[in-house]
Amino acid sequence: MSTIAIHTSATMHHHDDHSHGHHKETFLTKYVFSQDHKMIAKQFLITGIIMGVIAMTLSILFRIQLAYPDHNFPLLEVLLGKFAPDGRLDPNFYLSLVTIHGTIMVFFVLTAGLSGTFSNLLIPLQLGARDMASPFMNMLSYWLFFSASVIMLSTFFIESGPAGAGWTIYPPLSALPKAMPGSGLGMTLWLVSMVLFVASSLIGGINYVSTILNMRTKGMDLWKMPLTCWAFFLTAVLGILSFPVLVAGIVLLVFDRSFGTSFYLSDIYIGGQALANEGGSPILWEHLFWFLGHPEVYIVIMPAMGIASEVMSVNSRKPIFGYHAMVYSLIGITVLSFIVWGHHMFVTGMNPFLGGVFMITTLIIAVPSAVKTFNWLATLWRGNIRFTPAMLFAIGLVSFFISGGLTGIWLGNAALDINLHDTYFVVAHFHLVMGSAAIFGMLAGIYHWYPKMFGRLMNPKLGYLHFWLTFASAYLVFFPMHFMGLDGVPRRYYAFTEFESMQKWLSVNVFITWAAILGAVAQVAFLFNFFYSIFFGEKSTQNPWEANTLEWTTPVERIHGNWPGEIPTVYRWAYDYSKPGHDADFITQNTPLSETMSSNLPHDFAGNEEAERIQEQWNIEHKNIDSREEVK
C-alpha cells in the first residue's frame, strides 16, 4: 500500500527518485500542494482558523452597531470607508456582515474547518491507513475550499459590497439586484464561491467514505472504530447526499438571476417596474436550501460529537458509556436529519398539514440527541477526570448542547414556532447548539490532537484561560437573547431604536456586545498559544494523553505513510480504559488479547471458542475466576 501511494505521488511531480525512503519533497509539494493527509488537515485547520477569526471580527462589528446604534465611531469609517459613512455602519452593510458571518461560520469554519481538518487527520491515523484513498483528490478538495474562501472574502472589496440576503439567501431578495446592493455582484460571487465549496466538500466526503470503507487495517472492523471515525463517516454520507441539492438550488438561482428564468420568481413589482417572471415560487428555494440546510447543522455538530466522545473517554479514563447506543444514535440522527427540514418553514406559507408532519419528525430527532447526552454524563460518572484543555472544551460542548438542544424542543413545535420564528430566540438556540457546541468540539480536537499535527503540546494554562473566558462569555452573549426572542424581537434588525417596545433591550445589547468582545479577546490566548506552540511548544511524547487509538502508535515525527514499519493490527475496541485486572489504566487497540490475560472479559472474544478455552485455561492456572464472575 505504501509503495503505491508514494509511487503515485512521486510520478505526479516528476521526481526522479523513486525509492521509498529518500523521497525528496520540495517546499511546494510539502507545504503547498501536499498530498499528505496530515499536511492537508493542517491546511484546512489554519485556513479554518483564519476564516473563523475574520467571521468573529465581523460579528464584533455588527454587535457594536447593535449596542451603540446612535453612536459614531470614526475608526469604523477609516477601516470600512463608505460601508460605514460617518463612522456608523450602513444598514445594507450591516446585513452583509450578518450574512457573511453566518456563511463563513457555518460552511467555512464548522464544515470545512472541522470536518476537513479532523476527518483528514484522524481517519487514516485512527483506522490504520497510510493515507487517504485518493491523496490527489484530497489536495484538490483543499484547494477548491481555498479558492472558495478567497472568492467569498473578495466580495468585501467590490463596490456593491458582499452578499446581504442572510446566509439562507432567500429569493427574491437574493435574486433581484434592485432589492438590495448586496444582491448584485456580491451575490454572484457568493454563489460561485459556494459551488466551489460544495465541490470541495463532496470530493472530501467521497474520499472519507471510501477510505473508511476500504482502507481499515487488519482487525479494524466497523464496530471497533473509535466514535470519531463513526461520526466522520456519517457526516461524510450526509454531506454527499445533501450538498448536491444545494448546488441544484444555486444553479436555478443563477438562472433566475442571469438568464431570465422564473424558478423562484413570480408576480414581482420592484423599482417601479413589474417583472415578467411568473409561475415560480420562493418556497421552492426554501425547500431546496433546507434540504441541505438542516442536514448541514448535523454535518456541523456530528464531528464535534465524535471528538467530544473520544476526548471525554480518554480523559475520564473510562470507556465511553454505551458505545453501541452512541453509534446507533448517530445513525438515527443521520437518517432523521433528512426528513426534518420543513421545521424551518412552518410559517412560510407551506401547507400547514405538512408543518404538522415535520413537527413530529423533528421532535423524534430529540430522542437520539438525548441518548447521547445521557451517555456522556454516564461516561463522566465515577471517572478519574483529567482536565486537559481538550477535556474542558468537551465538557463545555455537552453543556452547550444541552442548553441549545432544549430550546430546539420549543422551536421544533410548530405552534410555538409561530411566535418564535425569526426572532432572537432562534439566534440564541442555534448559536448555542450548533455554533458554540461545534466550535467547542473543534477546539477540543485542536488541543487534543495538536501533538499529532505539530509534534508539540499547547500550553495548558493558556488553554484553561481560553476555555473559561470563552465558556462564560458564550453564555453571557447567548443566554439573554432567549428573552429578547420571547419578547418578540425579530433578528437581523439593524437597530432597535425605531420601536418603543424594543428600547428596554438596548442596555441588554450593550451587555451582550461587551461579553462578545470579551469572548473575542479571549481567542487571542488561543491564537497565540496555537501559533507559538508550533515552533516553541513543549515537545510531545508519543502518547501524551495515554490514549488507546492507533494514531498514538505512530512516531512523533509524523512521517509520510504514518507508520515506519508495518501497519499495526487491531485486536480490541478503542475504549479499554481502567479495565479491571490490568495494571495500566489504558490498553491500546493494537495490544493482542494474549498480552492482557489478566483483564480479558468473556465479551472480548466475540464468540471465538478457541480463545475462550485458552482464557479459561489461563484463569484456572492463575485462579482468576472471581474477576470473571463479577463481570458476568
Added chain:
Amino acid sequence: MKKIFSLFALIALAFNQVMAQDTVAGAAEEVSKTDGLAKMVGYYLLLFLLLCIFIGIVGKILQVYDLTKKIQGKKEGIKWNNINGLIFAVFLVLGLYGAYWCYTVQGAQILPDAASIHGAKIDSMLNVTLILTTIVFVITHILLFTFAYRYKFNRKKKAYYYPHNNTLEKYWTITPAIVLTILVLMGFFTWRGITNISKSDMASAIQIDVTAHQFAWEVRYAGKDNVAGNKNYKLIGSLNGLNTLGLDLSDKRNYDDLKVSEIVLPVNKSVRFTLGSQDVIHSFYMPDFRVQMNCVPGMATFFQFTPTITTAEMREKTGNPKYNYKLYCAKICGASHYNMQFAVRVVSEKEYKEWIKQQKPIVTEDMKKQYQLAMKDNLAPKNNKIALNN
C-alpha cells in the same frame, strides 16, 4: 529558555501592534475629522498589551512556583485538576443563579399574555415546555458539573470500568420518547387548531388584505361584501400611478374595499388576514397576538385569529399607558427591514363600527375617472380586434 522566547514573542507581538497602529494613524491623519483617533486606538492597544504582559507575568510566576514545588521533591506542582474541578463547581452555582436572575428579571420583560384565543393556547403550551425543559436543563447541568467536580483526577484512584448498561439506556431512550410524544401531540393539535379552519368560519371572519413591499405595509378592509376584490401585479402603477396595489377595477368587488392607515380590530371577532408581497418575502409578525406568517410574492398566505384584549385593557394590564400592539416585519427584506411599522389597535365592537364608517374607499374618484378614460381608449380597438378575428 523557552520562556524567554515567549517573552520575546510577546514583545514582538507588541511591536507589531504598535506598527499596525502607526499605519492606522497614517491613514487617520489624512482625514481631519478623525483627529485623535490614532491616540485612542493606540491607547486601547497599549491597554490590551499591558493585559497580555500581565497574563504572561502571571504565567511565569505560576511556572516558577511549579518548579520550586518540584525541586522540593513533590511529584505534582499546582494541582490544576483540582482547580478546574473547583471552577466547575463555582460555575454551576453562579450559572444557576445567573439563569434564575435572567428568568426573573429578563423574564419579566417578555411579551404580556397573549391577546388572542389561539395565543392563549400557545402560551400554555409554551409554559409546559418551559417547565419541562427547565427541569431537564437544571438536572443535567447539576449532574454534568458535579461529576466534573466530584470525579476530578486523583492519582490514587482508578476509574470505574462501566462500558454499558442496557436497562439504563432503555430508560433514557424511552423516557424522552414518551415526554416528546406528549409534547408532539399537544403541539400537533394546537397547530391544527390554529391553521385548520372550516370554510364557514373563514367566510364569516372579517377579511383584511395585507400587501407588503419594501418597506411598508398596505392594508385594505374588504368592505360591505366582505370580499376583497382581485388585484394583479401588472396593474401596479397603472391609472397614472394611482393604482399602487394593482387593483383590477373590472372586478366590482373592489369598489367597496377600504384603505386604512392602521389596523383596527373589534375585540372577540374573528379576523382573517390574506397576505401578499409585491417584491421580496416579508413576514407579517404581530407578537402580541402570537401571529406570524410570511408574505410571499406570487402566493397568498393566510392567518385567521380572534383578538381578545382591547388596547385599552392591555394598557391597564401592563400598567403602561403608552402600550401599543405592533406589526413588525420578521423576514430579512433589505436595508430598512428594521423599520417596517404599522399601527395596530383592538377596540370594542362599537368603536370599531364608528371607525370603519370613517374609512375611505380604496378606489378613489380620481381612480374611477382614470379608469373610465382608459376604458374608452381601449374599447374601440379591442372590439375591432374581436371583429377581425371573427
